[in-house]
Amino acid sequence: MKQNRYIRQTSLKDFGPDKQQALRQARVLVVGVGGLGIPVLQYLNAMGVGCLGMVEQDVVEWSNLQRQVLYTESDLGKSKIQVAEEKLREMNSETELICHDTFLTRTNALEIISDYDLVVDASDNFPTRYLINDACVILNKPFVSGAIYGFEGQVSVFNYKEGPTYRCLFPSLPEKDNIPDCNTNGVLGVIPGIIGSFQALEAVKVITDMPGVLSGILMLYNGFDQSIRKVKFPAVVKNKDRTQLESNYNQPVCDSIPEVSFKRMLQEISRDSPKISLIDVRSTEELRMNPIEKAKHIPMQLLADSVDEFTDHQTIFFICQSGKRSKDAVRKLLPLLPDRNLYSVKGGIEAMKNGLENITKRDESDLP
Structure with missing residues (x-):
């Protein structure tokens, strides 16, 4: 020292x-x-x-x-x-x-x-x-x-x-x-x-x-x-007097949320299928600064009330600034849309900007 x-x-x-x-x-x-x-x-x-x-x-x-x-x-x-x-x-x-x-x-x-x-x-x-x-x-x-x-x-x-x-x-x-x-x-x-x-x-x-x-x-x-x-x-x-943890702390199990890279999402969106949609869950202020082409804007707080707007879509991608809120969006909607393919875009917009499509340690797998 x-x-x-x-x-x-x-x-x-x-x-x-x-x-x-x-x-x-x-x-x-x-x-x-x-x-x-x-x-x-x-x-x-x-x-x-x-x-x-x-x-x-x-x-x-x-x-x-x-x-x-x-x-x-x-x-x-x-x-x-x-x-x-x-x-x-x-x-x-x-x-x-x-x-x-x-x-x-x-x-x-x-x-x-x-x-x-x-x-x-x-x-x-x-x-x-x-x-x-x-x-x-x-x-x-x-x-x-x-x-x-x-x-x-x-x-x-x-x-x-x-x-x-x-x-x-x-x-x-x-x-x-x-x-x-x-x-x-x-x-x-x-x-x-x-x-x-x-x-x-x-x-x-x-x-x-x-x-x-x-x-x-x-x-x-x-x-x-x-x-x-x-x-x-x-x-x-x-x-x-506690000797063990609670059985549930209402914490999200992050690893169970389906994710794809920004690159993989772009490949799917480019197919231009009416059964595929991209939902931007950022705030209105964030959207003004950096809008995303082909994305439908639904802020997080309005998602649950807007499910009817994309129930006809088979595959739905959710994106935000970093990938955190989009995971929350998928977590929230999985019980409401159990027969749909819901994905969070890993790393969000920042992954796209910084070339970090592989922002997680695991390799990207194909969509089912």
Whole structure:
């Protein structure tokens, strides 16, 4: 370890070389390499955490760039985790970086988390938060939680030194209709940076056993007036007795969604058959910036109500900016159109732009 690299930390009276060594020996898993995960990873990497694991399987798209500041326009369509690994390694070559190129699911959560001392939840959905909580309770691992919405954010530390779990504050997964959708409601670009930085600070405090950890305390941040409120909540003993994961966290099984490459989709569309259609599920704003020829525009929120518009089509391709929403579209419509061939276009428009038709690791197979 280069002696002067961390001197601004080791010279602190309440930090010093011992706490720096604790950082060096720590193994931290960050779930999500997006708006929250990026500042967490950048600061923990810069401050000298010895091992950083990352869980992510998304690609960079235009709508990420206003808040996910590690990525640039040249990264569009690329794997987030691969881009993050490369840039973090350039920032600090001493850090061990471990890439888990997957989404966290109930089948891999315990195996992945067991190898780390601390988890930072930088995910963007409730099912993953409950999954992380339950896995950490079973494995007796603390985790730092962060969430953002619009101009606001919140941070807390769960399962730390016999402290409360996530379920002590939020006992059960909210109903689907009550879950905010960031794609619809949005978030101010700087807010994830603020909340992610708070998460990084809490992670450092947990690792180095500093006082003031937000265990049993929910910190609420309001970007409008820069106010911070702290709400205390108690531990509920029964929530610590967990020995196994839930049978279902309502998480999508991504590997089961039929996909084709952009090139393969173009080949099929070029046949000009009335039984084949292409549905663009992006927002109206995205469509104006980059319309797709021969595609019918139906935004995600209107899909379920528009099924009658393409029930006569035997093969239907769905496309979005990165391939994520198009997979959600196929997932949503498979039960409604069981006798149709539904496909998500892998990597979406960014795959087309960057020549990444083979954006997934597996080879493209012929359509059935």
